[in-house]
Amino acid sequence: MRTAIYCRVSTPGQKNTTSLPEQERINRGHTATLAWEVSEPHVYREVEGGEDLYRPCMDRLWDAIMAHEIDAVVIDVLDRLSRDEGDVGAFYHHADRHGVTIELASEDLDESEQGRTMRAITGIMGRMERADIRRRTQRGRKAHVAAGKMYAGPHPLYGYLWGDPKPGERTYYVVDPETGWVVVYIFEQLADGMPIRELARTLDARGIPTPFQVLEARGQLPNGRIAATEWSHTTIQRMAWNPAYWGEHSAGRNERTAVKVRPVETGITKKVRKTRERDADDPLRVALPNASPALVSRDLVSRVHVRLAQNKEDSAGRNVDPLATLWRRLAVCGHCGQKMYTGTRAHGEGRWYSCRSRSINGGSFDRCSGHAPTIAAGVLDVAGWAAVVAWLQKERNVERLLAEWQHEEQSTEHSVTSRLDAVADTIAALRAKMDALAETIAETSKGESRRTLQEKLDRYADQVTAEEKKRERLLSEASEAVDHAREAREVREWVRVVARKASTMTRAQQRATLKALGAVATVWRADYVHPDGWPQRYKIRLHWTGFTGQPVTLPAAHNAHPVPDNVWYAMVTPDDVPEIVQEHLIGGRPVQRLVYRNKPGKNKLPRDEHDRPIGRPQREDA
Numbered sequence: 001m002r003t004a005i006y007c008r009v010s011t012p013g014q015k016n017t018t019s020l021p022e023q024e025r026i027n028r029g030h031t032a033t034l035a036w037e038v039s040e041p042h043v044y045r046e047v048e049g050g051e052d053l054y055r056p057c058m059d060r061l062w063d064a065i066m067a068h069e070i071d072a073v074v075i076d077v078l079d080r081l082s083r084d085e086g087d088v089g090a091f092y093h094h095a096d097r098h099g100v101t102i103e104l105a106s107e108d109l110d111e112s113e114q115g116r117t118m119r120a121i122t123g124i125m126g127r128m129e130r131a132d133i134r135r136r137t138q139r140g141r142k143a144h145v146a147a148g149k150m151y152a153g154p155h156p157l158y159g160y161l162w163g164d165p166k167p168g169e170r171t172y173y174v175v176d177p178e179t180g181w182v183v184v185y186i187f188e189q190l191a192d193g194m195p196i197r198e199l200a201r202t203l204d205a206r207g208i209p210t211p212f213q214v215l216e217a218r219g220q221l222p223n224g225r226i227a228a229t230e231w232s233h234t235t236i237q238r239m240a241w242n243p244a245y246w247g248e249h250s251a252g253r254n255e256r257t258a259v260k261v262r263p264v265e266t267g268i269t270k271k272v273r274k275t276r277e278r279d280a281d282d283p284l285r286v287a288l289p290n291a292s293p294a295l296v297s298r299d300l301v302s303r304v305h306v307r308l309a310q311n312k313e314d315s316a317g318r319n320v321d322p323l324a325t326l327w328r329r330l331a332v333c334g335h336c337g338q339k340m341y342t343g344t345r346a347h348g349e350g351r352w353y354s355c356r357s358r359s360i361n362g363g364s365f366d367r368c369s370g371h372a373p374t375i376a377a378g379v380l381d382v383a384g385w386a387a388v389v390a391w392l393q394k395e396r397n398v399e400r401l402l403a404e405w406q407h408e409e410q411s412t413e414h415s416v417t418s419r420l421d422a423v424a425d426t427i428a429a430l431r432a433k434m435d436a437l438a439e440t441i442a443e444t445s446k447g448e449s450r451r452t453l454q455e456k457l458d459r460y461a462d463q464v465t466a467e468e469k470k471r472e473r474l475l476s477e478a479s480e481a482v483d484h485a486r487e488a489r490e491v492r493e494w495v496r497v498v499a500r501k502a503s504t505m506t507r508a509q510q511r512a513t514l515k516a517l518g519a520v521a522t523v524w525r526a527d528y529v530h531p532d533g534w535p536q537r538y539k540i541r542l543h544w545t546g547f548t549g550q551p552v553t554l555p556a557a558h559n560a561h562p563v564p565d566n567v568w569y570a571m572v573t574p575d576d577v578p579e580i581v582q583e584h585l586i587g588g589r590p591v592q593r594l595v596y597r598n599k600p601g602k603n604k605l606p607r608d609e610h611d612r613p614i615g616r617p618q619r620e621d622a
């Protein structure tokens with residue numbers, strides 16, 4: 001008979017012990033006594049818990065039974081199959097249904113009524129034992145952490161050595177002089193903006209050994225593991241977010257769960273393991289401040305995390321020029337509000353901005369109400385940048401914003417001055433009352449009266465303290481007003497420089513300028529019509545919260561008839577007249593764009609017999 005052998009241990013720590021080989025030896029010996037033939041492709045060695053049957057090797061064994069690739073299965077004892085009586089019964093039923101015999105090498109449980117009853121009882125006892133093992137293990141782990149000791153792993157964290165390396169101890173780390181500097185180097189390079197994948201290549205080029213190569217050289221590499229010869233970006237990613245490196249080691253940092261899911265494609269229930277980091281205030285996460293000395297400062301870590309988030313925002317994907325699209329991560333869908341992503345169209349159509357077909361809405365996934373609009377990068381990049389430059393080249397735009405801000409700051413400054421005077425008067429009045437009350441207390445001989453007056457004096461003292469804190473806040477606001485005035489001068493000069501050099505800027509400089517301005521491009525479908533009745537393709541907003549707090553929308557609206565936001569136009573003057581211009585954009589095809597200029601008494605375009613504007617483009621060629 002073609003026989004499968006199934007062996008199982010519960011944890012990775014048991015994988016390299018004698019348990020699996022011993023189970024396999026016993027099973028093979030039992031198969032030989034039955035004169036059955038072992039099917040080598042169906043010898044399964046599982047490293048999974050026994051709480052249910054959703055295990056990789058068990059799934060393969062299950063499929064082999066269904067495919068009639070085997071005639072029998074040999075297992076050492078019943079709890080190696082599962083520690084749940086329901087799962088044991090399900091497996092026996094599945095094997096019986098497909099004519100497969102199950103043999104236990106170290107237990108005598110036949111198919112009689114008594115044997116079936118004992119099999120059910122054995123499954124119940126296995127489940128109870130598993131619960132008891134878990135309870136004892138968790139109790140020991142909690143006692144270990146309560147004593148300020150870390151969970152000891154098979155080897156120390158990269159960059160550290162065991163402070164007490166004896167087996168059974170291993171409760172804290174000390175800095176490893178051989179690898180500790182590498183950790184600091186990695187954090188410094190990440191903070192300076194080096195991408196993780198490029199950093200991995202740099203470490204390889206410098207010949208710095210990988211973590212497992214270090215363990216291999218020291219004879220500490222776990223059995224069965226192979227030392228990677230190249231640095232992995234995932235290794236660096238994990239290091240960048242491990243709080244042990246900045247001295248905040250904790251036990252129970254990660255929560256691991258297993259949930260059962262049923263994919264629609266297969267309809268077969270599977271177990272999916274998930275890992276998430278617990279919150280810092282979670283009672284199951286215990287801080288161990290003395291477990292690992294800090295290799296990097298908290299300030300450096302903050303810079304790294306900010307830079308990683310920025311790199312993620314700027315990333316265009318692997319093997320893609322990050323400057324291929326100017327408005328990447330700065331363009332949003334006008335219909336669903338989600339950020340648009342960039343991709344390449346077939347047939348040489350270049351790169352496009354596209355809204356994802358789904359957006360998150362109240363925890364569920366709904367389709368974009370605008371049916372996932374797209375716009376060619378050759379259109380938005382050129383026209384959008386031109387709109388920003390045209391706005392910046394008109395100093396009156398920036399001067400208007402700065403004038404509004406300065407007016408607000410002057411009124412605020414006057415308000416702060418008056419409030420400071422009022423606070424000073426209040427403090428002086430309170431201190432005068434306190435002095436008078438203190439003299440009264442000194443002249444009072446009765447204890448009850450003295451206590452009443454003392455309580456009143458304490459209340460006056462609390463009021464004085466509160467007013468002094470209020471004065472400190474007002475002084476801070478006055479200082480901020482001076483800083484804002486300096487920022488306004490700097491911004492005005494910066495805008496002049498940008499406007500002067502805009503025509504010669506590189507793509508990297510253009511993108512840096514857009515990010516400095518807080519530019520966001522909102523894109524609609526090509527056939528979208530503004531609520532006021534004119535077609536709108538996109539609009540650009542500059543959100544300079546640093547000194548105005550108010551966003552600027554480009555193109556701006558003028559007089560009674562707004563300019564369509566789907567086209568770029570020169571800044572208008574009252575003496576201009578409407579006109580149509582033909583321009584060639586990237587792609588070689590002519591695109592008709594409207595330059596609408598207002599004139600007193602002529603602020604409406606001529607209309608045809610259907611009352612439609614003549615010459616206004618109804619759809620942009622995007």
